[in-house]
Amino acid sequence: MFKTAVNAWVAVCACSLIASFAAQTNPQAHEDDTTALTAPDASGIVRTVNINGPIDLNNPFFKPLGTNGRSCSTCHRPAQGWTITPDSVRRRFQESRGLDPIFRTNDGSNCAGADVSTLPKRKAAFSMLLNKGLIRVGIDVPLGAEFVIEAVDDPYGCGAPLTAASMYRRVLPSTNLRFLSAVMWDGRESSAATTILEDLAHQASDATTGHSQASLDLTAQEAADIVAFESGLFTAQAVDKDAGVLHRAGALGGPTALSQQPFFIGVNDPIGLNPTGAPFDSRAFTLFDAWASPRHDDRYRARTAIARGQELFNTKPITISRVAGLNNETFANGVTVPATITGTCTTCHDAPNAGDHSVKAPLNIGLSDASRRTPDLPLYTLRRLSTGDMVQTTDPGRAMVTGKWADIGKFKGPILRGLAARAPYFHNGSAASLKEVVDFYDTRFGIGLTPREKADLVAFLRAL
Numbered sequence: 001m002f003k004t005a006v007n008a009w010v011a012v013c014a015c016s017l018i019a020s021f022a023a024q025t026n027p028q029a030h031e032d033d034t035t036a037l038t039a040p041d042a043s044g045i046v047r048t049v050n051i052n053g054p055i056d057l058n059n060p061f062f063k064p065l066g067t068n069g070r071s072c073s074t075c076h077r078p079a080q081g082w083t084i085t086p087d088s089v090r091r092r093f094q095e096s097r098g099l100d101p102i103f104r105t106n107d108g109s110n111c112a113g114a115d116v117s118t119l120p121k122r123k124a125a126f127s128m129l130l131n132k133g134l135i136r137v138g139i140d141v142p143l144g145a146e147f148v149i150e151a152v153d154d155p156y157g158c159g160a161p162l163t164a165a166s167m168y169r170r171v172l173p174s175t176n177l178r179f180l181s182a183v184m185w186d187g188r189e190s191s192a193a194t195t196i197l198e199d200l201a202h203q204a205s206d207a208t209t210g211h212s213q214a215s216l217d218l219t220a221q222e223a224a225d226i227v228a229f230e231s232g233l234f235t236a237q238a239v240d241k242d243a244g245v246l247h248r249a250g251a252l253g254g255p256t257a258l259s260q261q262p263f264f265i266g267v268n269d270p271i272g273l274n275p276t277g278a279p280f281d282s283r284a285f286t287l288f289d290a291w292a293s294p295r296h297d298d299r300y301r302a303r304t305a306i307a308r309g310q311e312l313f314n315t316k317p318i319t320i321s322r323v324a325g326l327n328n329e330t331f332a333n334g335v336t337v338p339a340t341i342t343g344t345c346t347t348c349h350d351a352p353n354a355g356d357h358s359v360k361a362p363l364n365i366g367l368s369d370a371s372r373r374t375p376d377l378p379l380y381t382l383r384r385l386s387t388g389d390m391v392q393t394t395d396p397g398r399a400m401v402t403g404k405w406a407d408i409g410k411f412k413g414p415i416l417r418g419l420a421a422r423a424p425y426f427h428n429g430s431a432a433s434l435k436e437v438v439d440f441y442d443t444r445f446g447i448g449l450t451p452r453e454k455a456d457l458v459a460f461l462r463a464l
């Protein structure tokens with residue numbers, strides 16, 4: 001039954017797969033084809049399967065449900081790993097002279113309600129969206145917060161009151177949702193009392209009133225239809241230009257294997273939160289085990305590089321310290337994580353072959369620190385009411401949800417599949433490439449990766 005659904009899907013899209021191969025030099029080819037299950041990307045081909053059958057373009061996901069012409073698929077595009085890339089946004093800007101529904105001033109422009117009356121004004125107003133694919137997430141400082149926003153150094157001079165913050169964030173992929181443990185970068189659509197499916201229904205409604213400026217919430221049926229649709233999607237890199245098809249010669253890459261990957265909240269948790277009691281296995285990724293021992297065909301160099309990258313991801317020791325949310329944190333089971341631990345990439349990216357954290361784990365790995373600010377980001381100065389302490393950050397992260405000082409700069413680690421299709425990375429798009437992601441970790445945690453180890457890690461990440 002399950003198999004048939006997947007096969008039907010493959011049959012529907014065989015044509016599109018062939019077209020994608022042919023169109024590799026022309027990345028525009030599938031830009032507006034929302035049924036595209038395959039699309040060329042920076043290092044090969046990304047592919048989506050829907051375990052519920054063919055894509056139903058009548059699903060409310062694809063329909064403008066609000067007042068500004070936007071649908072979910074305005075920002076969640078199959079060809080870009082169900083998010084948006086700056087290249088694709090710039091193409092839309094050129095084709096529409098900046099009038100496509102993604103260019104709306106409620107959250108597409110740097111400042112709310114920006115002047116967009118002329119083309120040059122639109123180019124300036126939407127620069128964060130055009131340059132890094134960032135959407136403005138505006139959130140009020142929560143009532144009863146432990147801090148106030150003391151000042152903001154705002155490169156756009158929006159003149160917004162200090163009772164709210166504008167945070168410029170990457171659109172998260174609306175696919176592979178079965179592996180989620182928290183919804184949104186800051187987990188704001190999740191709570192201890194709700195399931196992920198409930199969170200997603202709520203999220204869909206909020207997205208409609210927020211991004212699409214609807215005056216009414218979605219009906220329960222519309223929300224259920226959207227959640228049923230998006231939670232049937234599985235997306236992964238299917239073909240790597242050097243290693244070839246990623247599920248050949250014993251490897252388990254690509255979206256079909258992913259759609260069969262078991263997951264439950266707590267699976268493979270490193271600090272003992274797995275409800276089955278099973279111990280943590282740092283080898284969270286096993287997709288490319290079969291490629292570890294070289295066979296001498298023309299793909300073997302690329303394939304063994306991916307296998308070496310997977311081994312580094314699973315086992316390369318990383319000294320993890322000063323990560324708020326992990327170091328010195330005491331968890332529900334009474335375990336306190338020391339100030340310094342030796343871990344791996346999979347200490348944080350522990351969900352097997354998915355790569356997010358299998359329990360809610362907002363972490364501060366330093367990406368929004370003042371020291372990493374780029375001139376296009378605002379810099380907020382927060383003052384702790386009880387002590388007068390000050391902290392500067394480009395995005396307070398989870399603290400804007402909980403009001404807690406300790407939550408400043410905390411974000412969830414996203415699902416690490418279909419990465420090659422959706423640069424740039426991190427919540428603020430600060431890493432333009434997977435190479436820059438690896439460089440960030442090498443610097444932040446002083447790992448001491450050699451150039452070859454970095455290249456192997458990149459080869460692995462882009463094959464996910």
Ligand code: HEC
Binds near residue numbers: 061
């Ligand atoms: C204007 C662009 C835009 C539109 C339109 C939009 N989204 Fe999003 N979506 C985003 C951004 C930005 C985020 C991440 C924001 C954050 O975490 O702070 C996001 C996050 C999500 C997530 C969370 C995924 C995760 O890993 O936590 C889901 C699911 C999602 N959107 C589904 C939808 C649905 C369903 C709709 C239509 C009802 C929709 N989106 C409309 C921009 C958009």
Ligand code: HEC
Binds near residue numbers: 320
């Ligand atoms: C201490 C926990 C931790 C460790 C160790 C860690 N990560 Fe992450 N990772 C995160 C968090 C948290 C994020 C999201 C951060 C953000 O955007 O603010 C993230 C984001 C990422 C992303 C970006 C995903 C996206 O969609 O933008 C990639 C890729 C990634 N990590 C790869 C790695 C690799 C490779 C390693 C090992 C060298 C590693 N991580 C080690 C916590 C960790």
